[in-house]
Amino acid sequence: MKEEQKWPDLKINGVGNATGGRYGAVLIDGVCKVTGDLRANTFKANGKLKVNGHLQADDMRIDGIIDINGGIGGEHLQVNGLFKASGNCELERLEAVGGFSIGGLLNAGTIDIWMQAQGKVKEIGGESIQVRRQATFRNSKLWRWMMPKLVPELHTDTIEGDDIDLENTVAGVVRGNRVTIGPGCTIGRVEYRTELHVHKTAKIGKEEKLG
Amino acid sequence: MDRELISKKDLLELTGISYGQLYRWKRKQLIPEEWFVRKSTFTGQETFFPKDLILARIDKILNMKDDLSLDELAGKFSPLHFEAAVAHHELSERNIVSMVVIERFSTPAQLSGAESYSFEQLLYLHTVDRLLSGGEMSLDEAGVLADTLREHFPKFEGKPCELLFTRKMGVSSFALVSVPADVYYDAGVKLVARLSMTEMAERLSGKLG
Structure with missing residues (x-):
């Protein structure tokens, strides 16, 4: 099952806010807050990030501090730093x-x-x-x-x-x-x-x- | 309704699967979240499963996993998205729903065989049939139930729900609630039946094969 539809990318450098939703690639450098459930194909975060909602991505890499008010789902998650989630985490690796x-x-x-x-x-x-x-x-x-x-x-x-x-x-x-x-x-x-x-x-x- | 439960440890011993497999199947949504029942025992919290449901499910997974990938299997097990169209004569021949119910609650087109039954319609008939044949419900009430299901069941959009059938001073009423839910009644209410719609759907898809 391959997703054919092309989703927009989310890129934030510096300080920012974003709403959740469906994205292709998410790249966050700096301090950011995301409101709502976030779904992406790839997810990369550097710095400090807060997500109010469920985080779902196939491939995730997190460097820094991340705080998720919800669960995480996906294939592969690589974390380097401090990471907090209030819900369930379901991953392959x-x-x-x-x-x-x-x-x-x-x-x-x-x-x-x-x-x-x-x-x-x-x-x-x-x-x-x-x-x-x-x-x-x-x-x-x-x-x-x-x-x-x-x-x-x-x-x-x-x-x-x-x-x-x-x-x-x-x-x-x-x-x-x-x-x-x-x-x-x-x-x-x-x-x-x-x-x-x-x-x-x-x-x-x-x-x-x-x- | 108390049903027989089996602890996770006994389940693994009985079926010969490992913790890893069980968790992988849970991740792939082959085993629904509601089946994981937590209870405290003297060794701390333990997880239990409804015995008949989980044993049947594991048996199915073990039999089918050689031919299908786990993702394909997952599609097979979400019972409320079951695609089925069954014609009128098949229903009675295969004894899925009793004749009384079929004749009373089908549209003329379905009776003549011009139109077939969708899975949801079958599910309503099956539920009505179950309560009727159990002698818990009268035919008039069956009509009310069928209307209730037709009107409100689609609103759950496939999420698990339960059907509550209560009576007070001879007046009956039906309610559909999402699970898990705790419901409390006043003293005069008699709970006649509490059915899990997910379970009904599963029974039905089992019957349809």
Whole structure:
């Protein structure tokens, strides 16, 4: 199914406002606010962006700070920076570097996360889920006490997937086939089918092998 | 109406699919959002599904996914956009809707076979038939229901909705509400039936094959 209709492009440099709607390519550099649902084929944002509505695009790249009052849908999302969404995120592939907060379910085929600041997600579901932390000084005890928001740690209620590989994650329940719990994790309960690897510094409340 | 639920864990064990597959199908809208029922259990929040619906759906997906891509499958499962035209004689032959209902609520052109039934028209007949054959509704009320559906159902534009059938002091009334909705009545009202139109549409498309 290929879209035959040609949609207009949205380009903003500097400070601006835009309304939502259907666009071909969206390119935003600077500070911008979008009101309404935004749909585009490709979406690129640099700087600070606020969207009041649902964001839907096949290919998305975000550098900087983005705040979405709604959900995200699309094929591929690449984030570098801070990113916040209040709804569900449904993607085929997510590559995120930085920090983020998602109010609903993060549902993606492949999830690759490099934590540099705090991450908060209600639930995560997908096929392959990998969470890595960048080794930084912000992991130290002093920083944890001074600036808890900058501690690279992922907080979530549940993680469900086929291949799960975690670091620095605080989760209630983790369920999967092959599960690797790396350093800095605190997990309430792990349910796995085939394999479970646990790093010696990880804390796990309860382990259960299924099937 | 309480229906049997199955937890996500039991479902995966029973069907042999993985979390990844389930989430992918959800993303592709093969499994509707309303089927994900959240309930708190002693291990925290868990997701449950209506057992009969989800098992039938997964069975269908597993059988068809070899021949069709997931996107093509998704089109097959949005029941309210089902394209169908069924002629009058087929309806009675295949026992989709009972004769009483067909004869009472069809236009003359449909009865003579000159015009066929659209999926929506069939859905109305099917719903009316269901309540009539259950003995919950009289024929007069059936007429009111058919009018209500004809007039208001298209306004939902394919969004999921439920049909409420209530009676108070012998006077009956019908309402269509979008889901999820909580409805509360005064003490004298008796809820005769609460039907999910999405489910009716699915049953019907199952019958039409």
